[in-house]
Structures are given as C-alpha cells and as structure tokens.
Amino acid sequence: MHPFAYVAPSTVAEAVAVLNEHGDRARPLAGGTDLLVKARANVWELDAVVDIKNIPELMTLSVNGGGLSIGAGVPCYQVYDNSDVAAQYPGIVDGASIIGGIQIQSRAGLGGNLCNAAPSGDGIPSLIAYSAVAHITNASGTREVAVEDFCTGPSRTVLEAGDLLVSIEVPKPAANTGAAYTRFIPRNEMDIAVAGVAVFVQLDSSGKNFESARIALASVGPTPILASAAGDSLAGKPVNDETIAAAAALAKDAATPITDMRGTIDQRKHLVEVLTGRMINQAVERARG
C-alpha cells in the first residue's frame, strides 16, 4: 500500500482544502470498507486520506418534515436502526441492511456506497427510486446531482478532484406511497447482487390505482439504472397482475447486463423481470399500509 497521510478535519472547509491540495491523490475516508481495500490492492495510489467522521454535518442522519437527510459518512446500521427511517423509508432500509455483514455495516454507509459506484451497490437503487439528490461541495461552491445521474460508469461518478459528497437528501414520500428493494444472490448473506431491483410507487387514495412509480436496477449495467419507461408505464393504471407484468417486462428491456462469474445476460434479464414484479407488489403492500 502506498504510504498516505491521514487527516481528520472537523469542518467541511478544511476537508475540501486538503482534497483540493492533493487532487485525485486524496480521497475522503468514511467507512473505509472500499477505500482501504482499493488502496491495499493499489487500485488507488493515494497521498492522503481525509477522514470525514469528525465533521458533524457529514455524520448527521435526520428525518423531518422536508424529508430524510443522510450525511455522507453515516454508517448503514444507523440508517436501519432508526425507527423513523424504518417507518418512512423502508426501501432505503432494505438496501442498507444487506450491504456486507454486521462488521461492514458498522462502518460502511450509503454515501460511500454511492461514491464507490459499483453497479451492484445495494444502497443506490432505492435512493434513485425515492428521487434522492446528492449534495456536493468543493472549493468553489456547492451543487446538487440527482442520484440517478451520479454514477457514470463502474467506479466512476460525477465527482471531480476536490469534490466532497456532503449528504444525500431524500424527499419526504407523499401519502399512499411505498417502496422496496431486493437482490438475487446465491447465498443468504454477504454476497454481491446478481441483479437487484428497487421500486417506489404512489397509489391514489383508493389504493387501487398507480399514480406514479420509479423503478431502479442494480448489477445489470455499467451503472445503477433508472428504468423510466417501466415506472412510467404504471402511471394512471390499475394495480393488477397485467399492469405489473407489463412494467416488469419493460424493466427487463432496460437491463443491459454482461455475462460474468455471477450470472449470464439471460439469467440477469430474467431476474430483473421477476424481481420487478415482486418489488412492485411489495411496494404496493407497503403503500396500502
């Protein structure tokens, strides 16, 4: 491992200054469960790591009238242990609960999962389905990027040298909404998704018709995918097997997987169709309370 310096600033400004000084030879350190693996494997050669865990706003998880704010360094267990998050954002809890095992969840968070930009990141599809927005800062200012636009390729994001993810902001879901995420893995735990699907639905007040839906896919393309056509197909339609099957078929069309050691193209596309149907049904069930 290339020897790097360790800096643990207590403000965003100090963190950004160090990141700016080192450019792409510095990285923010949150849980370290990807960073230290990549540094050790010399995927990244770093001169400095900037531990963000002493910066209060990056470690804050809050649920309020405006929505859910997830500081970039908040570990997964704090997300799923929070009863307000569990009650109001079950789809996000579905993802946060299955990233690694308990040891990993003590450290790894949704911010790091997003910045790591693995196509298989289990935390990302639900953030997309909930229309979450990443708040980024750097030496010249701040900007907001929709999570579906954040990842640009495997391990690639919109972040440039000197950028720091501060938080992920999730809008408060309206009444009659529900969401869910699941993945297929050949084991029960501790594995990387062969395919994953998140669904967010908004029903009308009768609970019998879709008003809108957002469907996002993991592990079936170079980035997490927002399957817009699949979600849009449900708008204004009744909740029934036919509309759900049609949306699942469109989600399958949106998947652009590769064949690798975890699965084949055909298997992954099939999984997307099956999991999309299941997750629409589960999201509907949650929306109906």
Added chain:
Amino acid sequence: MTTNSPSKVHVTTTINGQQHELLVPPYMSLLDTLRELIGLTGTKEGCLDGNCGACTVNVDGRIVDSCLVLGAEVNGKEVNTIEGMATPEGLHPLQQAFLEEAALQCGICTPGFLVAAKGLLDNEPSPTEGRIRHWLAGNLCRCTGYDKIVRAVQKVSG
C-alpha cells in the same frame, strides 16, 4: 505534510480497558496496530478485505473488521479485542461454550467469532437461531462448519 513520508499520527486509545498512547503510521490498519505495535496477536489476519471477519474487534460498542479500520481512526475510542474477554477468574462464558461444544478446529477464525458473538449478546441476550446466523454471516469458518458455533452461542443465550 510531505507526500513521501507522511508523519505518524498520535493516537490515545483505550484497549481492553487500558489506555495506550501510540504513534501510528497513518496507513497502518487497526489490525496491524494491535498486532505489530501493541503485541496483541489474538486478533487474526484472514482475507484483508472484509469478507472473513477473522480480524473482528469491537470499537465503541460496534463490531468491525480491524483490517478495514486505520489505527489512526481509533483515537479517543474504546477498543475491545479477544484478549479482553477472559478474566483472571476464568474464561468468558462464550469461550467456555466454544470449548464444550467443540466449536473450533484450527482456531484462526475463533477470536473473530467470539468477539462478534459477544457483540451480539451484549445487546441482545436472547437472540433466535436465525438472528445468530445472520449476525455471524460476516465471519467465515473453513473447518468446523457453523452448526457447532451457533450451538455454542445458543448455549450462552438466555
């Protein structure tokens, strides 16, 4: 800060109840800090990438893979390792149960399993079998298999 020879980090930490002041190379893992700087070699190195849990220790009440934590990060924190489990009076009940249930063969995974299981029982004294298996999913054993380990943890569960 010079990029070629990053300076060591001054760390004050409590390990198994005892305060330590250390100068830690900034890129040194907590695992190596424990083993190489302090001489606590009970924590084992397995995969070095967060899959096997052999290096599990407890930091501020949460179990972590110490290969994926920097020594520099535990400044001001409380670390508990396998060396802190037994007391002069005897083995921790989990250690005793692992012996009685033959929940180990080669033993490399055992410190990680024990620290992880303690982390569960400290907060949830009566977990279900499913909860135990879920909690220990981040610990791999390549010789005993998991049934004996789960039985040992169940034996200590209320």
